[in-house]
Amino acid sequence: MSNNTPDLNGITALLQTRISNGQQSLPKADLRQLLEMAGLSLAGSKTMAGTELALTLTNTREFGMVISVGLGGETGALLAGALQKGQGGVSAAAELTNGDDLLQAFKQTIAYRQLAGAVAEQTLTDCFDTFIQLAQHYAPTNPATPFVLDRLELNPFSFSDERIAFNSGSCTFSRPAPVPAPRPAGKIHKMLHPKSIGIIGVSGSKMNFGRIILKNILASGYPASQITIIRPNETEIDGVKCAESLASLEHKLDLFVVAIAADAVFDLVDEVIATHAAEAVMLIPGGLGETAASREQAAAMMKRINDAHRNEDGGPVFLGGNCLGIVSHPGEYDTWFIPKNRLPQGQKKQQRNSALISQSGAFMITRISHNPWLDPAYMTALGNQNDLTHGDMVNYFAELDGINTIGVYAEGFRDLDGLHFAKGVRKAVLKGKQVVLYKAGRSLAGANATLGHTASIAGDFALLEAVVTQAGGMVCDDFDRFNDLFYIADCLHDKTIGGNRLGAVSGAGFEAVGMAD
Structure with missing residues (x-):
């Protein structure tokens, strides 16, 4: 799924060309080129099959780069307000996660269950790791980055023979803002x-x-x-x-x-x-x-x-x-x-x-x-x-x-x-x-x-x-x-808790029922 380490120099040159022309977003052809330089294996342009997913990097005000993965396309939009917390997708701060950790969180979602084993776990991990590497390099917290990825989104996309097939995606970017001096x-x-x-x-x-x-x-x-x-x-x-x-x-x-x-x-x-x-x-x-x-x-x-x-x-x-x-x-x-x-x-x-x-x-x-x-x-x-x-x-x-x-x-x-x-x-x-x-x-x-x-x-x-x-x-x-x-x-900080044995005593019936609940 992930062929090699992302070609960050090539990606930076691509973004530089666009911003030199007064643009701060990539057309689909350039987005495809960026993903290929990132080391992702892409399927040819064709109608997607299987579960539609969304994978997004977002530069947030509070947490910097955040990676999100979950249901995408029309299904994701339709169910967004109906699903309970954590069912449709997961989000994580890119600086505090990796592909394996994100996969473990993703496994708790309906989106993962709908894949029904159609995609190898290593493929998902490689895909997540690639996006996380991009997020960590093109981040507002990286003083050496020439650009910040404001938003990189594939929605919807699916997997075809362990390759990414996507119909729609976007990438917007900007120059990094000045970094404040560190507080002593x-x-x-x-x-x-x-x-x-x-x-x-x-x-x-x-x-x-x-x-x-x-x-x-x-x-x-x-x-x-x-x-x-x-x-x-x-x-x-x-x-x-x-x-x-x-x-x-x-x-x-x-x-x-x-x-x-x-x-x-x-x-x-x-x-x-x-x-x-x-x-x-x-x-x-x-x-x-x-x-x-x-x-x-x-x-x-x-x-x-x-x-x-x-x-x-x-x-x-x-x-x-x-x-x-x-x-x-x-x-x-x-x-x-x-x-x-x-x-x-x-x-x-x-x-x-x-x-x-x-x-x-x-x-x-x-x-x-x-x-x-x-x-x-x-x-x-x-x-x-x-x-x-x-x-x-x-x-x-x-x-x-x-x-x-x-x-x-x-x-x-x-x-x-x-x-x-x-x-x-x-x-x-x-x-x-x-x-x-x-x-x-x-x-x-x-x-x-x-x-x-x-x-x-x-x-x-x-x-x-x-x-x-x-x-x-x-x-x-x-x-x-x-x-x-x-x-x-x-x-309880210094106490050792073993097992799940718990007893509760009450003088009132309603409290006993409440504690049992």
């Missing part, structure tokens, strides 16, 4: 375990957000001597020393907490970058991209942050904006702006083995309020993801010793961060950890709500579920299931 994610460690903390926005005369944050940090046991308040014309507040400005600091801060009005944040971010005042910055204010009026300013701020990441030391990392903050038990601090008397105190456990990452601060508050026994070692609110992302945090906790379970509430992923996230999930699972995800914005109404809440584009839930499950994560469709799985995964 190693600075997350200093953010979560700071040896020094600075705060701006603390009032000396009233209880504002900044003052509440200061009191919570002190109440957590963090030493006052390692905190600095940025406030001109003050010497100290609540026993904590004040400094005139960032430029006047005697040493670089590990963590700088920003609790000022949103319209002052943009200039302050420039000041932080220019003065090299902090390794990590927490942006508490909202209004940094959630509203139409602030989106242009927020985009410009994000560009300046990214430009700073190109500096030799990577510049500071930023958490937020629109961010509740962090509770880090190992770092002995709490920057949530919720007074201690408004939330129940968690169990004072000696050992905590879980981390909770949430785009919404309120999600974390309600989890802890309703389920105080969860009590993770780290609770991190990401807000708008103006810089640090879900993928950054999951990859960090995947590597962190002592963390066995990672819970995530996500409303949307930054461009290509879904793939970064899925890689972190796989890394965590391979290290024996569990990752539990609740993805918000599954409906149209929910997707619209995420844009106003944390300036997030919700994305395709079915695709996310397929990719994250493929990586080894658990995707929940309601809050109660998230609570249960997050708690159970941590409790």
